[in-house]
Amino acid sequence: MLSTPFIERHQLWSPAQRDAADEVIAQVRERDLRQVRISWGDQHGILRGKTLEVDHFVSVMKNGKDFQTATLIFDTTNNPVVPPFGANALGDPRMTGLPDGVLVPDPGTFTILPWLDRTGWILSNLHYRTGERVPFDTRGVLQAQLDALEGDGYGYVAGVELEFYVTRLVDPKLSFEDSGHPPTPPEVMAVSHGFQYLTENRGDEIDGILSILRDNVVALGLPLSTVEDEWGPGQCEFTFEPLPGLGAADCTILVRSAIKQLCRRHGYHATFMSRPALANAFSSGWHLHQSLSSAQEVNCFAGADGELLSDTAKHYMGGLLEHAFASSVLTNPTINGYKRFRPDSFAPDRVAWAEENRGAMIRVAGARGDANTDLENRVGEPAANPYLYLASQIAAGRDGLRRQVDPGPSADEPYLVDAPTLPHSLEAAIEHFSDSALFRREFGDAFVDYLSMIKRHEVSRFHAAVTDWEQREYFEVY
Incomplete structure (x- = not known):
């Protein structure tokens, strides 16, 4: 005490x-x-x-x-x-x-x-x-970025779209033999067939658990907007009304925990792992809508006089694109998350932006003359730390504003455009983050060195593990 x-x-x-x-x-x-x-x-x-x-x-x-x-x-x-x-x-x-x-x-x-x-x-x-x-407190990292943004004359508004899987729990694997470090993952089965995308019938098949999740999320006071049937078997998406930056991150960290707790209590297992090793599973993402507001709470990203975006939005987006590599550890902090970056997969595979195109890393959501226009970053995985995901966006966007970075032309074909491809692994992403002068200036050397060390350790454990692929590839033939 x-x-x-x-x-x-x-x-x-x-x-x-x-x-x-x-x-x-x-x-x-x-x-x-x-x-x-x-x-x-x-x-x-x-x-x-x-x-x-x-x-x-x-x-x-x-x-x-x-x-x-x-x-x-x-x-x-x-x-x-x-x-x-x-x-x-x-x-x-x-x-x-x-x-x-x-x-x-x-x-x-x-x-x-x-x-x-x-x-x-x-x-x-x-x-x-x-x-x-404590400099490693990630909520504090985000708060510092929000304070700096406020000093620049802006507020930050974010809309969260989270995809995840709901599965039926068959065997939680609670024997002492399964309680390793990490433990054996639970055995699960699908709650419904997938690949009908936004059909009412598929959603109704699992309404029992979805209604439990919906009712409790609403009872928490969180601004739930939609409950959606996604692509894979039992894949769902919850979307939320826009919230100020810290509120959006707090909402995300609470709702993920709530969904996991509620599913487990009712005989299900929910996972925010981006690409689970389940047959016919399709990758899950976290799409982050964002805009800046003025002191009068006016959207600073909406274009005028026939323009799609304001100069503020263009420069902010330029910062997001320029620092996409260094931000990857914060938007995709797991080894698994990088398996999602595939062409023609509704996930981005390169650093590009486009108007109303879901294949681009940054999708401009809105239209000319639309006062609610925002930038949707489609790069994130649903397991990302919400405070660091949002903080990475603000730090990169502020740098774009400060230096008036030009985002370049729109990519009408995001999977074919001549643009840098996103990092293919967490290992590569760590080096971009560790070498980033921007994040060292904004987050501090201590934090950048700390998170890089944590993630390098995770990668080293992965490389030390013998995978199923290796066992199949080499065990018999050699």
Whole structure:
């Protein structure tokens, strides 16, 4: 426990957050909640945290909650990337010995989890005990970019479209023999046949679980727009109304966790893995619609006088394209995500933009004279850390604005245009990110070196593993 009030001592809340905190505590009492989950999005965009008794939660709202910084040294399957207690192991001497950090809850994120009995939920940021933000806290990375963008005179608006698979759980593989590091994946079966795309009948076949997901997502207060039947067997898409930047990222990290929890509770398994190793599976993506707003909340991307895009939109898009390689670790952070970049697949395979063309990396969604015109980046995988995905876009777009980068001509045939192809592997993407002067300037050397180290460790484990392909290729013939 902290010895003195943490938040009050360091003044880490805004006046609006202080007011919201009082309302949260009042709501907890009025709703007679029995517990509250305090959550933090780690480096992979996975929620970690603790479940607090109500009286303790009220104290935590004032003082913060001690939390293990050891979680920062793990790759995707909780394999330690560095010796746990080495000096300056993560490039920040404050991390030596992996001391406790402090989770500072954000009162504006409080909600009630409708699938649990009288249980609240709140997001937090990770700080050192001194009050300094831990530089590896990805929500803080996004907040810093939003603050910088606001200093440039803009707000950021994002619309999220998430694709994922719902499968029926056959065998969760819970034996001790299956509890490896990582564990054996569950055995699943399809919930419906696919390849009818947006048909009402296919969606109706799995309405039982989709209605559960829909009702709970709406009960969370998230601005769900559509529930859609996608291409593969049991592949679905949820889309959301536009939200301000931090709200869009918070929405994404919560809805992914909610969908996985709800599916598991009802005998299903949901995955946001981009290209699961399932027969006839089709890759899933995360399409991110984005625009900038003025102080008067006017869309700064809409063109005028017959133009498709404003100069602001063109330069912003120029930045997205120019930094697409360096951004790839943030938009596609898994080895699996790069298997999605295939020609004629509704996923991009090169760095190009086009008007209303779903084969391009950047699709201009809208028309001349349309006040709601935005840029849809189709490059992301649904497993991406939402804070880093959005932060990469803002940093790249701001650089495009600052330098007035020309995006070049529209690619009417995105899979045939003479344009650089996207990185073919996470290994290649890491080097572009690590060498990026932009991200070192915007995110800091410590963060770039840290994330590059985490991802290199993941790649090294992959190369050390003997794959099914190798076994088939060599075991008998040699």
